[in-house]
Amino acid sequence: MKILLTAVGKRIQLIKKLKIASSVIGTDAGDLVAASCFLDKFYKVKKYYEDGYVEQLLDICYKEKIDYLIPLYEKEFELLCNCRELFERKGTKLLLSSKKIIEICNDKSKTYEFFKANNICCPKTYFKEEVPDNVKFPLIIKPFDGMGSSNVFKIKNKKELQFFIEYVENPIVQEFIEGIEFTIDVLCDLKGNVIFSIPRERIEVRAGEVSKSRTIKNEKIIREVKELCNKLNGIGENEFLIGPLTIQCILNKNNEVYFIEINPRFGGGVPLSFEAGGNYALYLNKMKNGEDIEPLEDFKEITMLRYDEAIFI
Template identity: 55%
Template sequence: MKLLITAIGKRVQLIKYLKKNCTIVGVDAGDSAPAANFVNKFYKVPRFNDQNYMDYLLNICKKESIDLLIPLHEYEFDILCENRSKLKKIGTTLMLSHKKIIDICQNKLNTYRFFMENDIGSPRSYSENKILEVLENPNSEDNVKKFLEKEFKMRFPLIVKPINGMGSEGVFKVRNVKELKFFIDYIENPIIQQYIGGTEYTIDVLCDLKGDAISIVPRERLEVRSGEVSKTRTVMHKEIIEETYRLIKALTKSVSNEEKVSVIGPYTIQCKVTEDNKIKFIEINPRFGGGVPLTFESGVDYGKYFNMMVDGEKIEPIIGQFKEMTMLRYDDAIFIG
């Protein structure tokens, strides 16, 4: 089976694991992507916002007889969803959820509304418009704090981040009114979110082409460097697994039965477990996360299941079936003469 993976960048470990079961064609807008040295075939393509980007991908998929296309960069999701039918016509399945679900995941306020509508624990989130009015008035810092607590049930520290941000890019923890004003102005289209303390987890999820969860693996984030996890361990956390399963079911129901595409492929979901053991979900990302190699190593063979999906084989879920392991990452290099 042939996989085309976009924006491969530095995703060397991911490529190595998938190559065990699949032939990998990788594309990237840069010609010096480290992962280009590990795929079976590499193509340099325009950036996702170039008018010729989709034509390049379609031609590559046709030329290489690609079975599955897996995008790694969120900013290209919209154009790929728009061209799903064109990909299907040449025999390529887009391993990406329905556009309605992408809209829930990518817009952080939509994500928060989804959590609230489905009784899923989450930190309170608001657009800057709701809070700007009080900040623009010449109130004292104490009055602003009282207003935030009374009207929004939020107190410092707070989180300010882009409404359409990718991963932890542009996420700031603010401790006072001065910092809040600065980052609301600094970040384009920000949202303000209640800060939740506790232990942070990433959950790697794999769904089949019908929207059913195959695997759910929680990972405790032990150390993060430049927005990507550097130390992490898989944890058999029953409550997180159960709540994540319920979340996936709720996402599936957000698309009508008439739609043929639902929740499919890899997901990376963020949550925190508070000191009083409450689970608070923060983000839903419909793509592979940077720490997913640990989930491969813990026993979830994504490549095997991708093959089964393409062949139309029945897949039995393996939820809760993985080894508890720790991953410690380090830098490596490629030397090109």
Template identity: 30%
Template sequence: MINVLILSAGRRVELVQAFQKALLQHAPGSKVVAGDAQGLAPALYHADDAVLLPRVSDPSYLDSLCSVIKDHQISLVVPTIDPELPVLADLRTEIESRTGTRVMVAEPWVTRICNDKILTQDHISENGLMAPMLYAMPENISDKDFPVIIKPKAGSSSIGVHVVTTRDELDYLLPRTTEPMIQRLIVGDEHTVDCFSDFEGNVVTVVPRLRIATRGGEILKGRIVKDPEIITAVKSLLATLPMPGHSTVQCFKTDRGVEFIEVNPRFGGGAPMSIAAGADSCSHLVRILQGERLSYNEDYEDGLTFMRFDQAVMVRDSEVVGL
């Protein structure tokens, strides 16, 4: 039996269902347990079991998480949001020793780099890869440099990201942006790349997805594009940032080549697209926990287009988790 706990499950119904499908195929009788800090998270009602957990900032978080892991006989813990990653990275050894579970999280130094976009850009450049030019000082930006991008150095879902076309706009947004960073605006096709590596850092799959349409920073429409240039560049990046399990890399393909803008050592919202195309990270995780060794492959279907949509979940008061 391989029970999986998905943390901060929120709206990740597709991810819950992908794990359920993988468990049905490879470990029948296993369960997907969804956890969240509030009882109205839709994914809770699609999982095999649901639990409420305190937020990672709560002093009781570690003990509560370990209790859930033991009570539900969890084999794998899967974080899904950025604020969890550094906390779980620091606690991973203790969680695993206290419970015998496996936590899908990278080393603390990796999560520290990925959670800070300036550190991410520095790491990319130091390793001979490309990223948009970073303006260290706002006063160094001349009129010919506009438009530029301003965004918080930590954050996700495109929150606080602005395209700035004038000096007046920049002066207005700078004091209103938390720990701002300013980058050259690049033009090209934006891709999110779903990656999977085993727990030793060996790359198993790299799947570029063209971002056709987004909402709130999350993909609504995308197409699988098996682009050799992007795949090669991403594999080079992964060699410098070992991230066990599923991770996502965002990049643009420009006239200069592949330019990286973000790295997330977790499942992205659009990961079910790559899973459905055949790069099944959920099955990979289950098979690894069963002792299999996986090798690199590109056995996923190219040219698939996905269009995501919203769907309501209806529950009665008596069915609300934790109410």
């Protein structure tokens, strides 16, 4: 099996895990890319918004006989969704959820509307002009089209709100939910069926990416994640979750699950879920070969401590 990853950057742990059961080719718009040293082959390509970018990917898929294209950068998702059939003509399956689902996931205001319309528990959310004068603090502010934890701030009073609501581009404001934050790594087959759902407690986050985390067998979170996935699969005809996604939630002291975000991609801390038993490459191989897949019902509870490492070239 051959996998093509885009925007590989420094996703070295992900590449190493995928290479256990597959050949991994990668692309990036930059020259000095740490992950390129760990790939089976690396291609420098144009930026996603430049003319010819899709054509470059199509050429790579044809030349390398790629089975799965897995994009890692949210801003190119819609573009690649529109070209799904072009890749299939090259024999490559785009491992990315359907377009309507992408639109919901990539726009946090649409995510909130989806949560409310489907009675999914989530924090109260306000757009810039809607924050009431008597709003209760603390709050969370972030861009509605943001990625990761970039430009996400906790606000303790009105003075901070006035500053950050102008500082953050395209802001939305949410009530702050006290509790334990989880990221759930999910893998779906080509028809939206959940193969596994592995919750990771976010113990420590550094520069927007989890640095300390542990897997937790929380049956309530796992059950509610599967229900959320079923509702996403039901938003339209031939709309399915496909491949990897990460879902973020907070578990409060009353054991209530508040969902925050849905990201249709690999999360930064996904190597922990690999190690816990969620072997994506193994299941992608089964999907490629048309094998029946039994959902993963058990996984290891382990802790991941991440550290920096240098490459010299």
